[in-house]
Amino acid sequence: MFLACLAFAAPSYSQERPTVAVVTTGGTIAMKIDPATNAPVPAVSGEDLIAAVPKLKDIANIRVIEFSNIPSDYMGPDRWPALVRRVEEVLADPTVKGVVISHGTDTLDQTAYFLDLTLRSDKPVVAVGAQRNASERDTDGPRNLLNAVRQVLADESTGKGVTVTMNSYINAARFVRKTHSSNVQTFTSGDAGSLGYVDEDRVVYNYTSPRRQNVPLPERMPRVDLLAMFAGTDGSHVRHAADTGAEAIVVEGYGFGNMNEAMHDAIKYAVDKGVAVVVATKVDNGRALPVYGFKGGGKTLYNAGAVFAGNLSGDKARILTMLVVPTTKDQKGLQAYFDK
Numbered sequence: 001m002f003l004a005c006l007a008f009a010a011p012s013y014s015q016e017r018p019t020v021a022v023v024t025t026g027g028t029i030a031m032k033i034d035p036a037t038n039a040p041v042p043a044v045s046g047e048d049l050i051a052a053v054p055k056l057k058d059i060a061n062i063r064v065i066e067f068s069n070i071p072s073d074y075m076g077p078d079r080w081p082a083l084v085r086r087v088e089e090v091l092a093d094p095t096v097k098g099v100v101i102s103h104g105t106d107t108l109d110q111t112a113y114f115l116d117l118t119l120r121s122d123k124p125v126v127a128v129g130a131q132r133n134a135s136e137r138d139t140d141g142p143r144n145l146l147n148a149v150r151q152v153l154a155d156e157s158t159g160k161g162v163t164v165t166m167n168s169y170i171n172a173a174r175f176v177r178k179t180h181s182s183n184v185q186t187f188t189s190g191d192a193g194s195l196g197y198v199d200e201d202r203v204v205y206n207y208t209s210p211r212r213q214n215v216p217l218p219e220r221m222p223r224v225d226l227l228a229m230f231a232g233t234d235g236s237h238v239r240h241a242a243d244t245g246a247e248a249i250v251v252e253g254y255g256f257g258n259m260n261e262a263m264h265d266a267i268k269y270a271v272d273k274g275v276a277v278v279v280a281t282k283v284d285n286g287r288a289l290p291v292y293g294f295k296g297g298g299k300t301l302y303n304a305g306a307v308f309a310g311n312l313s314g315d316k317a318r319i320l321t322m323l324v325v326p327t328t329k330d331q332k333g334l335q336a337y338f339d340k
Contacts, residue, residue: 018097019061020152021090022145024049025083025111026070027104029130029141040133042069049102052134053142060097060149065090072104072111072129077221077322080114084217091121098124098152100145105129105186108164109176113316116162116173117323118217124157127164127173131184140167140184147198154203161212163195170196172209177284177313190285191311213340218326222247226318228282229259235266238277242270248325250278251306252314257281257288257298264296264304271305276329278338280309280317287311307334 024030024046031040046064056062067086068079087099103111112127119125126148130141148165151157162173166187175189189195196205225241227249241249249270253259257279259267267277279301281288287310290302302308309317317338324337 017059017061018153019063019095020098020100020149021063021065021093021096022046022050022100022102022149023065023067023083023087023090024102025068025072025075025104027072027102027106027108027129028133029102029104029128029139029144030069031133031135033133033135040135042071044134045069046102049141049145053145055146056149060153062149063090063096070104072107075104075107075111080111081217081221083111084115084118087115087125088119088121091119091123091125096123098126098157100148100152101125101127102141102145103127103129105131105166105178109173109178109187110315110319112162112164112173112176114319114323117213117215117320119162120214122159124152124154124160125162126151126157127162128166131166131182131186151198151203156203156205159208160195160205161209165198168198169194170198170203170205172212174209174211174312174316179284211340213337215320215323215337218323220326221322222325224248224250224318224322224325226250226252226314228314229253229263233260233263235262235269238263238266239269242273242275246275248276248278248321248329250280250309250314250318250321252280252282253288253298253301254282256286256291257301257308258292259296259301261295264300267301267306268304274329276321276325276331276334277301277306278309278317278321278334279306280312280314282314285311305331307331307338310338312338 030044032043046066128144132139175192180186290298
């Protein structure tokens with residue numbers, strides 16, 4: 001009887017541990033080799049992901065929310081708003097310390113940036129994936145999941161925004177890019193540098209990102225096309241986008257955002273039709289700026305009505321454009337968002 005009373009009165013270790021939600025979306029981290037095709041396909045449930053990392057139960061109560069199980073190449077503006085709403089709902093629970101999102105690496109940086117722009121909570125949200133599928137003996141998924149949960153548990157992680165944490169490096173959503181198709185050290189932040197590092201004993205932050213902004217989630221996601229300047233183009237792809245319903249176009253140019261004469265004329269054509277045009281640069285580091293004065297140079301494109309994306313990649317410039325175009329297509333109004 002005495003032992004029974006002790007057992008009843010003993011504290012619950014599961015109650016003492018903080019709760020971290022893991023929202024699973026799919027990707028290589030949730031794939032295994034299909035014997036029929038001898039290629040990785042979606043095969044791992046959220047619960048299976050967590051079971052593969054036994055150390056998690058020693059540091060946190062893990063609440064699994066299965067949002068989807070798709071390749072990240074299928075992730076985009078048709079799913080992003082629902083993901084934002086689901087994560088907001090989870091973060092609103094006062095017992096939840098923060099959220100880890102498992103995701104494929106191909107679009108991980110885009111999803112993270114969309115979330116960073118639209119989530120309102122200051123609780124940590126950490127996006128992770130894997131370069132090696134779950135069938136491989138040296139899969140990087142379990143380590144990335146463990147590091148992400150450790151990051152969420154660190155008090156210093158509050159207010160840092162959405163991050164992508166892979167191979168122990170913490171990268172701010174705005175700056176991070178995938179830079180290698182297969183190496184586990186693929187996500188870097190270029191000139192901005194990594195936000196921090198998940199070390200063996202603690203989480204270390206180098207700085208707090210100064211380039212964060214929050215924008216409302218629009219009621220609808222407009223069509224925004226991402227196109228590229230390439231040598232010898234006649235600009236017909238820009239005209240086609242403007243003629244077939246694009247509300248805005250992001251164009252990746254050379255250098256500061258420079259193009260040839262045909263692209264200058266095509267961009268002016270789109271702007272004159274009421275289609276917003278944002279110019280980004282193909283270059284990994286540096287900014288798109290209206291500098292050059294030859295026809296097709298950035299200065300002439302700006303004079304034609306184009307907006308310049310600064311240091312945002314074309315993919316991320318498209319995301320910010322999608323979120324703000326329902327509010328304004330005015331050049332000055334749009335440029336203000338990219339200058340923040």
